[in-house]
Amino acid sequence: MPVDNYLKPEVINQIKRLDLRAQYVVRGFMQGLHSSPYQGYSVEFSEHRKYTHGDNPADIDWQAYAKTDKYYVKKFEAETNITGFLMMDLSESMDYTHRQAMTKFEYAVCLAASLCYLMVSQQDPVGLITFDQKIRESIPPKSKRSQLGNVISLLSRIKPTGETDVAHAIHQLSAMIKHKSLVMIFSDLLVDPEPVLQSLMHLRHGGNDVILFHILDEAEVAFPFDGMCRLENPEDQDFVKVDAAGFRREYVDEIEGFRSRYKKDCLRSGVDYVPLDTSMPFDKALTEYLMKRRLRGR
Numbered sequence: 029m030p031v032d033n034y035l036k037p038e039v040i041n042q043i044k045r046l047d048l049r050a051q052y053v054v055r056g057f058m059q060g061l062h063s064s065p066y067q068g069y070s071v072e073f074s075e076h077r078k079y080t081h082g083d084n085p086a087d088i089d090w091q092a093y094a095k096t097d098k099y100y101v102k103k104f105e106a107e108t109n110i111t112g113f114l115m116m117d118l119s120e121s122m123d124y125t126h127r128q129a130m131t132k133f134e135y136a137v138c139l140a141a142s143l144c145y146l147m148v149s150q151q152d153p154v155g156l157i158t159f160d161q162k163i164r165e166s167i168p169p170k171s172k173r174s175q176l177g178n179v180i181s182l183l184s185r186i187k188p189t190g191e192t193d194v195a196h197a198i199h200q201l202s203a204m205i206k207h208k209s210l211v212m213i214f215s216d217l218l219v220d221p222e223p224v225l226q227s228l229m230h231l232r233h234g235g236n237d238v239i240l241f242h243i244l245d246e247a248e249v250a251f252p253f254d255g256m257c258r259l260e261n262p263e264d265q266d267f268v269k270v271d272a273a274g275f276r277r278e279y280v281d282e283i284e285g286f287r288s289r290y291k292k293d294c295l296r297s298g299v300d301y302v303p304l305d306t307s308m309p310f311d312k313a314l315t316e317y318l319m320k321r322r323l324r325g326r
Contacts (some may be wrong), residue, residue, distance in 0.1 A: 110210055110237075111169045112147045112154040114140045114179070115201060117215035119160055119192030126247030128306040133188045136214035136243050138310045143212055144179045148172075156182055159197035160190050169209075195223035199230055208235040217242050217290065225293045232297050239300040242290060244283075246307035251279045 083101050092100040122133035130138070140156070147154040148171065155169035156179045165186070167178055194215055201211065211231055217224060217240075231238050247253070253272040287303050294301035300321065304313050 109152050109171065111207060112143070112152060112210040112212065113157055113169065113201065113205070114144060114154065115157045115159065115197070115211060115213045116140060116183070116186070117160075117192055117194065117213075118158050118164065118186060118188045118190070119216070119218070120189050121192075121216055121218050122188040122243075124245055124248075125306060126245055126252070128246055130306055130310075131188075132216050132243045132245055132306060135304075135306050135310050136241065137183045139241060139243075139314055140212070140214055141176075141180055141183060142311065142314055144176055148176045154179070157197075157201055158182070158186050159192070159194075159200075161193040161196065163197050163200050192219060194219055195227040198224070198227035202227070202230045202234055202236075205234060205236065208237075210237045210239070212239045212241065214241045214243060216244055216248075221286070221289055221293075225290070225297070228294065228299050229297050232299060237300075238298075239302060240290070240294060242287065242301065242303045244303075244305045246305045249283060249305045251276050251283075 078098065078100060087101040089100050092098075116136060122136065123131050125131045144154050144156075151171045153169035153171045154175060156165075156167040157163055158165045165182060167175075167182060170178075192215075194213075194217065198213070205211075228238060228240065251272070253276075255272055256269055257272045257275075258267055258269050291301050291303070302317050304310075
C-alpha cells in the first residue's frame, strides 16, 4: 500500500472540517477536560487559563483582559501538551482481509497516521511503538513537524508476521513511560482477554489515558461465508473445518460476547474501548469517535 494512501489530503481536509484543532483536540480529545472555560471566546484563548491566587501578576495577559474583562495568564507548555504513544500490533492475524480494500493492519496504519497528524498539528509530542511478542521498534515522542514523516516512514516499512503477546508489550510500555501520557493501541486482540485487560489496568494505574482501537475484519464480525469453510489461525497454522450455516450463529454470539467483555471491563477501568471493523471508512470511524469523546467530556 503506497505511503500516500496512509494520509490522503481528502482525509486531512475532512478531519479539519470537523474543527479538530486546538480547542477541539487539545481540550476535548487529548486532555480529557470537561466543559471548556473558554466557550464563547475566540480560539486564541485556548492557550490561557484564568488567573488564580499565587500566579505572578506579571504573567497576566492584558490584551485578553481588554477583550474579556477577566484576568488570564498564558499557560506554560507543560500545562497544554500531552505526550502520545501509538502502539501497533504486528501479529500475522492483522494481515487479513476477506473482501475489503484494506487489511486490518493497513486500516490500523491509517488510523495511527491520522492521529499522529492531529497530535503533531497541535505541537503535542507523539511517538510510535511496534510490537509482536515484545516491543520491536520505537520512535520516541516528539512534537516537531518532521515527526509525522518519521512515523509514517516506519509504518510503511513494518509488516505483520508471527505471534503476538499484547499484554506483555503493554506492560513493557508501562515501564517505559515516565510521565502521564495518552496511549493509543491498535490490535485485533485475538488473544486471551484476561492478561490484556490486566495490562490495561496497569497502564491506567500509572495515570495514563488509554484508547483501545479493537480492529476486526468485516468477515470476522459478520461471518459471511457459505458451505464448508476452513478456519485457520495464521499465527500457529491450526485450522478447523466447519459448515458455515450451522456455525454462523454460534460464531457471531462468540464475537459479540468477546467484544462485550472488552467493552464492560474497559469501561470499569476507565479505558476508551473503540470496536471497529474494516467495512467502516477509517476516517469516518475516527472522526465519529472523536466527536463522541468530545461530547462526553473525555
